[in-house]
Amino acid sequence: MRRQVPLVIxxxxxxxxxxxxxxxxxxxxxxxxxxxQWFIVIVAFAxxxxxxxxxxxxxxxxxxxxxxxxxxxxxxxxxxxTVISGLFWGMEQETVFGFxxxxxxxxxxxxxxxxxxxxxxxxxxxxxxxxxxxAALLLIAxxxxxxxxxxxxxxxxRQFPMLANWIMAFPNMAGQRAIMIGIALGTVSxxxxxxxxxxxxxxxxxx
Amino acid sequence: xxLFDRLKNIDRRTIFVLIALSVLIPLFVPIKLRIHVSPPxxxxxxxxxxxxxxxxxxxAFDYGPSTMPEVYPMTLAILRHVFSKDxxxxxxxLWPEGASxxxxxxxTVAEDEFHKLYGVDYINLGFKAGGLVVIQAMGxxxxxxxxxxxxxxxxxxxxxxKKVKNFDEIEMIVDLSAGDPGIRxxxxxxxxxxxxxxxxxxxxxSAPAFYPYLQTGQLVGLLGGLMGAAEYEALVKxxxxxxxxxxxxxxxxxxIIILILIGNITxxxxxxxxxxxx
Numbered sequence: 001m002r003r004q005v006p007l008v009i010x011x012x013x014x015x016x017x018x019x020x021x022x023x024x025x026x027x028x029x030x031x032x033x034x035x036x037q038w039f040i041v042i043v044a045f046a047x048x049x050x051x052x053x054x055x056x057x058x059x060x061x062x063x064x065x066x067x068x069x070x071x072x073x074x075x076x077x078x079x080x081x082t083v084i085s086g087l088f089w090g091m092e093q094e095t096v097f098g099f100x101x102x103x104x105x106x107x108x109x110x111x112x113x114x115x116x117x118x119x120x121x122x123x124x125x126x127x128x129x130x131x132x133x134x135a136a137l138l139l140i141a142x143x144x145x146x147x148x149x150x151x152x153x154x155x156x157x158r159q160f161p162m163l164a165n166w167i168m169a170f171p172n173m174a175g176q177r178a179i180m181i182g183i184a185l186g187t188v189s190x191x192x193x194x195x196x197x198x199x200x201x202x203x204x205x206x207x
Numbered sequence: 208x209x210l211f212d213r214l215k216n217i218d219r220r221t222i223f224v225l226i227a228l229s230v231l232i233p234l235f236v237p238i239k240l241r242i243h244v245s246p247p248x249x250x251x252x253x254x255x256x257x258x259x260x261x262x263x264x265x266x267a268f269d270y271g272p273s274t275m276p277e278v279y280p281m282t283l284a285i286l287r288h289v290f291s292k293d294x295x296x297x298x299x300x301l302w303p304e305g306a307s308x309x310x311x312x313x314x315t316v317a318e319d320e321f322h323k324l325y326g327v328d329y330i331n332l333g334f335k336a337g338g339l340v341v342i343q344a345m346g347x348x349x350x351x352x353x354x355x356x357x358x359x360x361x362x363x364x365x366x367x368x369k370k371v372k373n374f375d376e377i378e379m380i381v382d383l384s385a386g387d388p389g390i391r392x393x394x395x396x397x398x399x400x401x402x403x404x405x406x407x408x409x410x411x412x413s414a415p416a417f418y419p420y421l422q423t424g425q426l427v428g429l430l431g432g433l434m435g436a437a438e439y440e441a442l443v444k445x446x447x448x449x450x451x452x453x454x455x456x457x458x459x460x461x462x463i464i465i466l467i468l469i470g471n472i473t474x475x476x477x478x479x480x481x482x483x484x485x
Contacts, residue, residue, distance in 0.1 A: 109272030122222045124466060149431075169421070
């Protein structure tokens, strides 16, 4: 029963969503809306579950004084302050939550992302080599796009922006479309396997 | 150690300093650069420009603070265009941080610059978890998915939401995205299923993935990264932080290209030497 019930639920829900896409009329349309609302409720609970798990894992780390437990303490303190301020005083701009968001979260987030520029520069110097013809083509295309996507390119040669647009709109687009079609076919195949109960790894238990 | 060896083994700290300087120097020494507007940016501008006054534009804030330096300037530029055309904005977020970002953007553009009224000219519906399914459910009923605004007030209290039932009352969707859920999902559901006009803005790194949608017309326009934001600022004739940051981006691109060239020259010279010896 522990396996059959989830398999039946998956089959019914999966088939209903497929049918309702092609036949949006009643009863399929109504059932699809109902399932969508259930999904949104479940996702909201999953968020709460995620937050509780975060607290549990980090509290355990602090209790056992594992390496880096100080970071977990900072995380739990800031988490508590942010949640309490948001729950009791709202999330408007002038509130404590708004202050934390604008003056702590935003600059910290932007700083973390901007560090990428340094690592990308270092990595491209070390690893971006024209070892093969394919790598050389990639390198030339990358340099042309990098020049074409900044105003500097048009000062060197007026056609650089057009060339960059052409690379993006044709060779890049063709490659992206091939990847997209491949992913779509893979998604259809794995979805069918799950709906028909052939793929059962999501149930756990190592089967 | 000769010059060749030095160029072959540039210390990563030297590279970090070069990148930092290439970003910082243009910020202190302003340089005016010409902005070339790309067809995808022009497409988004034209699509918004053609909307009749009073039309509802749904703006999805699907990004977080980490990508704000790239996506926020385009958010402000698009909002300036939208409000200058007297369009109405319904904002929502599929990313939790998006709702607060929308609040800040509205404060800057809608309140301070255009003196628009909340609930009449624009509204912030807040965040809803569920990604693609939220979009799908909005196709049936927006008030059912967002019964209250960001502050928890019932949406039926606001004039802007009085006639809005589902996507039928939305003229265009603009998704500002930094990943999933984002532009791909809006195209998949709002465009492919409900035939809505969808345009967007995203980080430079994710822009190439959306070019197939531009070619098919499923995306009316796209702003890619800081350059996309600068293009839109140029189009709305309101230079902002993206145009100001362009010299920094141009110089840092130049530094990276020079580093790549140095890396390749030393690689080929060394390969030639080892072939001669071997």
